[in-house]
Amino acid sequence: xxxxxxxxxxxPAVTHISPKALAEKGxxxxxxxxxxxxxxxxxxxxxxxVRQWRDALAAEGIALFLLSNSRKPGRxxxxxxxxxxxxxxxxxxxxxxxxxxxxxxxxxxxxQTVMVGDQIFTDVLGANRSGVTPLLVKPIRLAxxxxxxxxxxxxxxxxxxxxxxxxx
Ligand SMILES: [Mg+2]
Numbered sequence: 001x002x003x004x005x006x007x008x009x010x011x012p013a014v015t016h017i018s019p020k021a022l023a024e025k026g027x028x029x030x031x032x033x034x035x036x037x038x039x040x041x042x043x044x045x046x047x048x049x050v051r052q053w054r055d056a057l058a059a060e061g062i063a064l065f066l067l068s069n070s071r072k073p074g075r076x077x078x079x080x081x082x083x084x085x086x087x088x089x090x091x092x093x094x095x096x097x098x099x100x101x102x103x104x105x106x107x108x109x110x111x112q113t114v115m116v117g118d119q120i121f122t123d124v125l126g127a128n129r130s131g132v133t134p135l136l137v138k139p140i141r142l143a144x145x146x147x148x149x150x151x152x153x154x155x156x157x158x159x160x161x162x163x164x165x166x167x168x
Pocket of ligand 1 (some may be wrong): 033034035036037117118119
């Protein structure tokens with residue numbers, strides 16, 4: 001178990017993470033954060049680009065799985081349903097339980113799994129603690145909440161360090 005806050009690469013968006021490159025690394029499962037990773041806060045419909053990325057993952061034999069901390073009733077599950085992917089909501093990242101439940105449900109090991117998310121202290125920390133490779137994406141939209149800018153500033157050193165050894 002590692003308490004590292006450093007991601008394995010920082011990507012402009014999930015769709016910049018190559019399904020083929022992941023498959024070549026032996027990845028079978030992509031755990032994805034919802035808010036500011038797949039869509040902006042409050043948006044309920046997956047974009048065409050995200051649907052195409054899910055399809056490209058599937059074509060490489062990689063499952064996409066929504067692992068969200070959202071406590072909005074129904075939000076993660078209804079989004080996952082629209083993408084036709086499995087889901088755990090109110091996941092409690094950076095706790096490991098949600099990561100382990102997801103991997104157990106999908107029958108994969110931590111070294112076959114990556115986590116894609118926009119936050120250091122939930123997505124990256126939780127993945128590292130669980131032995132899952134953390135891939136960081138740039139938050140889609142910080143606007144609307146001053147707290148997000150403050151958190152982003154605090155995260156900056158870890159984002160910079162994460163650029164040095166990208167996973168794919
Ligand atoms: Mg997020």
